[in-house]
Amino acid sequence: MTAFYKELQPADPYRIRLPYPFSNYDRxxxxxxxxxxxxxEAIAFYLTxxxxxxxxxxxxxxxxxxxxxxxxxxxxxxxxIQLEAIGLLKTYRKDTGDRCFxxxxxxxxxxxxxxxxxxxxxxxxxxxxxxxxxxxRDRFVVHNxxxxxxxxxxxxxxxxxxxVHAKAGYPAEKQDLQRREKGGYEADSDFDFGxxxxxxxxxxxxxRVLTATIRDFIPKLAYLYGWGPLEMQKVILLAxxxxxxxxxxxxxxxxxxxxxxxxxxxxxxxxxxxxxxxxLTEGTxxxxxxxxxxxxxxxPPIQVLRDIADGxxxxxxxxxxxxxxxxxxxxxxxxxxxxxxxxxxRTDMKLTKAYVEKIxxxxxxxxxxxxxxxxxxxxxEHTQYMKWKSEGSPTTxxxxxxxxxxxxxxxxxxxxxxxxxxxxxPAAKTEPRNESLEVEKQKLLAxxxxxxxxxx
Numbered sequence: 001m002t003a004f005y006k007e008l009q010p011a012d013p014y015r016i017r018l019p020y021p022f023s024n025y026d027r028x029x030x031x032x033x034x035x036x037x038x039x040x041e042a043i044a045f046y047l048t049x050x051x052x053x054x055x056x057x058x059x060x061x062x063x064x065x066x067x068x069x070x071x072x073x074x075x076x077x078x079x080x081i082q083l084e085a086i087g088l089l090k091t092y093r094k095d096t097g098d099r100c101f102x103x104x105x106x107x108x109x110x111x112x113x114x115x116x117x118x119x120x121x122x123x124x125x126x127x128x129x130x131x132x133x134x135x136x137r138d139r140f141v142v143h144n145x146x147x148x149x150x151x152x153x154x155x156x157x158x159x160x161x162x163x164v165h166a167k168a169g170y171p172a173e174k175q176d177l178q179r180r181e182k183g184g185y186e187a188d189s190d191f192d193f194g195x196x197x198x199x200x201x202x203x204x205x206x207x208r209v210l211t212a213t214i215r216d217f218i219p220k221l222a223y224l225y226g227w228g229p230l231e232m233q234k235v236i237l238l239a240x241x242x243x244x245x246x247x248x249x250x251x252x253x254x255x256x257x258x259x260x261x262x263x264x265x266x267x268x269x270x271x272x273x274x275x276x277x278x279x280l281t282e283g284t285x286x287x288x289x290x291x292x293x294x295x296x297x298x299x300p301p302i303q304v305l306r307d308i309a310d311g312x313x314x315x316x317x318x319x320x321x322x323x324x325x326x327x328x329x330x331x332x333x334x335x336x337x338x339x340x341x342x343x344x345x346r347t348d349m350k351l352t353k354a355y356v357e358k359i360x361x362x363x364x365x366x367x368x369x370x371x372x373x374x375x376x377x378x379x380x381e382h383t384q385y386m387k388w389k390s391e392g393s394p395t396t397x398x399x400x401x402x403x404x405x406x407x408x409x410x411x412x413x414x415x416x417x418x419x420x421x422x423x424x425x426p427a428a429k430t431e432p433r434n435e436s437l438e439v440e441k442q443k444l445l446a447x448x449x450x451x452x453x454x455x456x
Contacts, residue, residue, distance in 0.1 A: 016053035045079035111140035191219035296371035338374035
């Protein structure tokens with residue numbers, strides 16, 4: 001099946017960790033700064049985790065998220081990795097025993113840090129354009145800036161405190177003590193600072209100017225413009241001031257000028273790499289049967305109920321029955337999807353609870369966990385399931401008579417399209433057994449399911 005399905009399944013439990021209570025200001029930053037970059041679905045996923053994390057610390061399964069967001073597990077996985085990439089989420093997984101996840105929500109960066117970051121600011125700029133970018137930057141940053149005639153004179157930690165065990169002549173490096181972890185992402189943790197220093201003489205660029213802030217900023221700038229240590233040497237030489245100081249703003253300006261001189265006058269664009277839906281690990285589907293199997297494995301049961309009813313919202317009783325099979329009885333959503341299709345198409349779109357539970361009980365005892373296994377078992381046990389249906393519907397046993405004494409033709413049982421494709425070759429097409437209205441309806445419903453499966 002799909003690659004993402006090996007990393008995340010609807011039945012996997014998770015719990016949420018909030019480092020501290022977030023504020024309404026954080027929500028504004030998420031909406032106006034981060035949402036244009038990752039989209040509304042990813043932010044909706046973040047806000048849902050936020051709301052759940054404030055209310056409860058209990059474990060729950062990803063099936064709950066599928067119902068809350070109305071999205072298949074594939075879209076939830078994509079939203080998760082987008083939040084991870086942008087620095088809003090950290091994911092921890094336990095692989096020993098039953099697989100379990102912890103989602104730790106990271107607060108959005110403060111506006112000043114956000115707009116000083118070359119990757120995030122450029123990404124936002126490319127999404128919303130210059131006019132909107134300036135407006136949102138002015139809203140969060142400009143009016144909070146320190147006047148230019150003020151100079152910071154704050155002491156650092158190492159100005160006041162000294163480790164008591166430090167040997168004389170070998171104090172702990174000030175740069176390491178000044179480094180503070182901030183919420184964010186890693187641009188390039190493998191940047192070669194050793195090679196960078198080799199081309200910079202101490203006379204031109206003293207070691208002291210490469211502070212923790214500058215060292216944290218250089219890999220991000222290099223990543224944005226696609227440069228290595230040799231190109232960054234030239235940027236630093238352009239950015240260093242006459243008094244041997246180096247600032248983030250100076251680096252940004254010099255990098256932009258150097259890029260225009262050597263590469264292009266058009267600023268670099270950031271694009272999302274993981275944009276397409278995950279592909280099958282064993283190639284793309286070769287038949288409609290393969291496409292339907294992917295649909296059954298990834299769609300939430302509530303979506304299957306909508307699709308089979310031509311887009312109409314399912315009744316609460318039907319949704320409750322599907323949820324009960326997953327949450328209470330522990331059936332895999334993919335197995336429930338096959339069960340819903342099988343029963344609805346066989347009973348003229350009637351979801352009889354007793355009949356559903358009887359088949360579900362059989363599949364649970366058989367330990368059916370995938371859509372493919374459910375399909376095979378439905379084919380093998382079809383005769384028995386017909387008998388159960390007849391036992392539950394005695395009015396269908398006797399054939400009614402017409403006015404002239406002849407029995408009316410009994411309507412042929414309708415079945416899902418996958419039922420008739422056990423041994424078909426990839427290019428083969430199943431010929432319809434007749435052209436009755438019911439068979440045509442079956443074909444239309446199956447085609448609709450396939451179409452929705454592609455879109456979800």
